[in-house]
Amino acid sequence: MRPLIAIDWGTSSLRGAQLGAEGQVLATREFARGILSVPPGQFAAVLDELFGDWMQAPGALCLISGMAGSRQGWQEAPYCPCPVGFAELGQHLLWLQPGRIALVPGLSCLGQDALQTPDVMRGEEVQVFGALRLAGRDTATLVLPGTHSKWAQVENARVTRFSTFMTGELYALLSQHSILGKTLDLNGAFNEAAFLQGVDKSQTTGSVLHQLFAVRTLGLFERLPAAALPSYLSGLLIGEELRTQNRQATQGPLILIGSDSLTMRYTLALRHMGIDCQSHGAEATWAGLFALASAC
Amino acid sequence: MRPLIAIDWGTSSLRGAQLGAEGQVLATREFARGILSVPPGQFAAVLDELFGDWMQAPGALCLISGMAGSRQGWQEAPYCPCPVGFAELGQHLLWLQPGRIALVPGLSCLGQDALQTPDVMRGEEVQVFGALRLAGRDTATLVLPGTHSKWAQVENARVTRFSTFMTGELYALLSQHSILGKTLDLNGAFNEAAFLQGVDKSQTTGSVLHQLFAVRTLGLFERLPAAALPSYLSGLLIGEELRTQNRQATQGPLILIGSDSLTMRYTLALRHMGIDCQSHGAEATWAGLFALASAC
Numbered sequence: 001m002r003p004l005i006a007i008d009w010g011t012s013s014l015r016g017a018q019l020g021a022e023g024q025v026l027a028t029r030e031f032a033r034g035i036l037s038v039p040p041g042q043f044a045a046v047l048d049e050l051f052g053d054w055m056q057a058p059g060a061l062c063l064i065s066g067m068a069g070s071r072q073g074w075q076e077a078p079y080c081p082c083p084v085g086f087a088e089l090g091q092h093l094l095w096l097q098p099g100r101i102a103l104v105p106g107l108s109c110l111g112q113d114a115l116q117t118p119d120v121m122r123g124e125e126v127q128v129f130g131a132l133r134l135a136g137r138d139t140a141t142l143v144l145p146g147t148h149s150k151w152a153q154v155e156n157a158r159v160t161r162f163s164t165f166m167t168g169e170l171y172a173l174l175s176q177h178s179i180l181g182k183t184l185d186l187n188g189a190f191n192e193a194a195f196l197q198g199v200d201k202s203q204t205t206g207s208v209l210h211q212l213f214a215v216r217t218l219g220l221f222e223r224l225p226a227a228a229l230p231s232y233l234s235g236l237l238i239g240e241e242l243r244t245q246n247r248q249a250t251q252g253p254l255i256l257i258g259s260d261s262l263t264m265r266y267t268l269a270l271r272h273m274g275i276d277c278q279s280h281g282a283e284a285t286w287a288g289l290f291a292l293a294s295a296c
Numbered sequence: 297m298r299p300l301i302a303i304d305w306g307t308s309s310l311r312g313a314q315l316g317a318e319g320q321v322l323a324t325r326e327f328a329r330g331i332l333s334v335p336p337g338q339f340a341a342v343l344d345e346l347f348g349d350w351m352q353a354p355g356a357l358c359l360i361s362g363m364a365g366s367r368q369g370w371q372e373a374p375y376c377p378c379p380v381g382f383a384e385l386g387q388h389l390l391w392l393q394p395g396r397i398a399l400v401p402g403l404s405c406l407g408q409d410a411l412q413t414p415d416v417m418r419g420e421e422v423q424v425f426g427a428l429r430l431a432g433r434d435t436a437t438l439v440l441p442g443t444h445s446k447w448a449q450v451e452n453a454r455v456t457r458f459s460t461f462m463t464g465e466l467y468a469l470l471s472q473h474s475i476l477g478k479t480l481d482l483n484g485a486f487n488e489a490a491f492l493q494g495v496d497k498s499q500t501t502g503s504v505l506h507q508l509f510a511v512r513t514l515g516l517f518e519r520l521p522a523a524a525l526p527s528y529l530s531g532l533l534i535g536e537e538l539r540t541q542n543r544q545a546t547q548g549p550l551i552l553i554g555s556d557s558l559t560m561r562y563t564l565a566l567r568h569m570g571i572d573c574q575s576h577g578a579e580a581t582w583a584g585l586f587a588l589a590s591a592c
C-alpha cells in the first residue's frame with residue numbers, strides 16, 4: 001500500500017491525515033483554509049504549501065473529499081447519482097495529477113415529487129463508507145449532524161437515498177440574528193433537561209415555526225433561565241429533524257458521524273425517544289479515504 | 297364622541313390616524329420612529345412632536361396600541377390573559393395622562409404543556425376586534441401575517457386562544473443570511489406558480505428543515521430559475537404555517553388582516569388548499585381603537 005495523504009477540504013476548513021500502510025493515522029493537520037479562502041487557480045499551491053512535505057514520500061497518493069470538488073472549488077467532480085456503491089465512487093475519482101492526486105465526487109439523489117427536488121452531498125459520502133467499514137456493516141442508517149445535517153440510507157453497501165436538513169444553520173441564524181437572540185444567553189453551559197424539554201415539545205403537534213417563538217416567551221415569562229434557552233432551542237430543532245425520520249422505513253442500526261459535542265446531543269435525543277445508536281468521529285473520514293485508496 | 301388620535305406604535309414604525317365622530321379616517325401619518333428608535337423617557341416628547349397638533353383639539357383622546365406598551369416601550373401595560381373580550385381590554389387601559397392618553401394592553405395565552413409555553417401579542421388584539429366589527433362577526437379565526445404571524449380564535453366575541461409563527465422573520469433570515477441567499481435572486485417579481493409549488497411541497501410529509509434545503513438544490517440543478525426561488529421559499533414557509541392549523545378545530549370564517557402584498561399570498565395559498573377567506577388592512581386598527589374609545 002502506497003503512503004496516503006487523506007484530505008477533507010470543506011467550505012471553511014481543511015483537514016488532512018497521513019496514513020500508514022494499515023490505514024493507521026500517523027499525523028493530522030487542520031487549517032482554516034476552506035475553499036472560500038482559496039483564490040481560483042491557487043488550490044494546487046495551497047495543497048503544496050500545507051502538505052508538500054508529506055507528498056514527498058515516494059509513491060505518495062493524495063485523495064481529496066469535500067467541497068474542493070464543487071463548482072466553487074479546485075475543479076468540479078460531477079455528482080454520482082444514487083444508488084451508489086463504494087466501487088462506483090472509486091471509479092469516478094477525478095484525477096488532477098494521474099495516479100497521484102484525485103478528487104472524490106459527491107452524491108446526488110433525485111426526489112420523487114413533481115419538481116424532482118434534488119439533494120446533494122460532498123464529503124459525507126466518504127464518511128458514510130468509512131463508518132460502515134469501522135462498524136462492519138453494509139446496511140445502516142447514517143446520520144451526519146452539522147450545519148447541513150445529512151441522513152443517508154445504505155442497503156447492501158449502496159447509498160440508496162439521503163436527505164439534508166438545515167438544522168445547524170437554522171440554530172446559528174436564530175440564536176445570532178433573530179429576535180430569539182435577544183432573550184437567550186449563549187454563554188450558558190449545555191443544559192440536558194432544557195434540551196430534552198425542547199425535544200419533547202418538537203414531538204407534539206404544531207409547527208416548528210410556532211414552537212420556535214416559545215423560546216422568546218419562555219424567557220420573557222421566566223419559565224426557563226436565559227442560559228438554558230440555547231439548549232431548549234437546540235432540542236426543538238434536533239427534535240424536529242428526528243421527528244420526520246420514519247424509523248420504520250429505515251434498515252439496520254443507526255450510526256452517527258460527527259464531533260463529540262454534536263453526536264452527544266443526537267444520542268441524548270434518540271435515546272430519549274427510545275432509539276439506540278452508535279457514534280464515529282473524524283476517523284470515519286480517514287477510514288473511507290483509506291478504503292478508496294486501497295481499491296484504486 | 298371626542299376627537300380620537302389612534303396610534304399603532306410598533307417595534308420599527310409608528311402609525312397614527314385622526315378619526316372623526318363616526319370613526320371615519322380624517323388623516324393618517326406614518327414614521328420610522330418605532331420604539332427601538334426612542335430613548336427611554338422620550339416617548340411623550342416624540343408623541344408631542346409628531347401628533348401634538350392633532351392633540352390640541354379640545355377634548356382629544358389618544359389611544360396607543362402595540363409595543364409602546366411593552367417593557368422596552370413607554371411603560372409596561374401588563375398582558376390580559378385569554379380568554380379576553382372587548383370590554384376587558386377597555387377596562388385594562390393603562391392611563392398615562394388620565395382621560396387623555398392611554399396604552400392598550402396586549403394579550404397572553406398559556407399553553408397546556410408541561411412548561412405552560414406562553415404566547416403573547418401586542419397591537420394585534422386591536423386589529424382582531426376591529427376586523428370583527430368591520431365583518432360584523434363575533435366568532436371567527438383571524439390571521440395576521442407578518443414578521444411574527446398570529447392566528448387568533450375568537451368565540452362569542454372573546455379571544456379564546458392564539459399562536460405565533462416566526463414565518464416572516466424566517467423568510468428574511470433565510471433569504472438574506474443563509475446559504476439559500478447565494479442561489480436566489482431577490483429582485484424577481486412574485487411568481488405565483490413557484491409559490492404554489494412551494495405550498496404543495498410543504499403539505500407533503502417531511503420536515504420543513506429538509507424542504508428548505510431544496511431551495512438551494514432546485515437552483516443548482518436549474519429546476520427553477522433564481523428569480524422564482526424567493527416565491528418558492530415563501531410558499532414553503534407560508535404553507536408550513538397553514539399545514540398545522542387544523543381547520544376542523546376552528547370556528548367561523550377565516551379573516552386575514554395585513555398589507556395587501558401579504559394577504560394576497562395567504563389568500564392564494566388558502567384558496568389553493570380549498571379554504572375561503574376575506575381580508576382587511578390598516579382600517580382594522582383604526583376600527584378597533586375607535587370602538588375602544590367609544591366604550592371608555
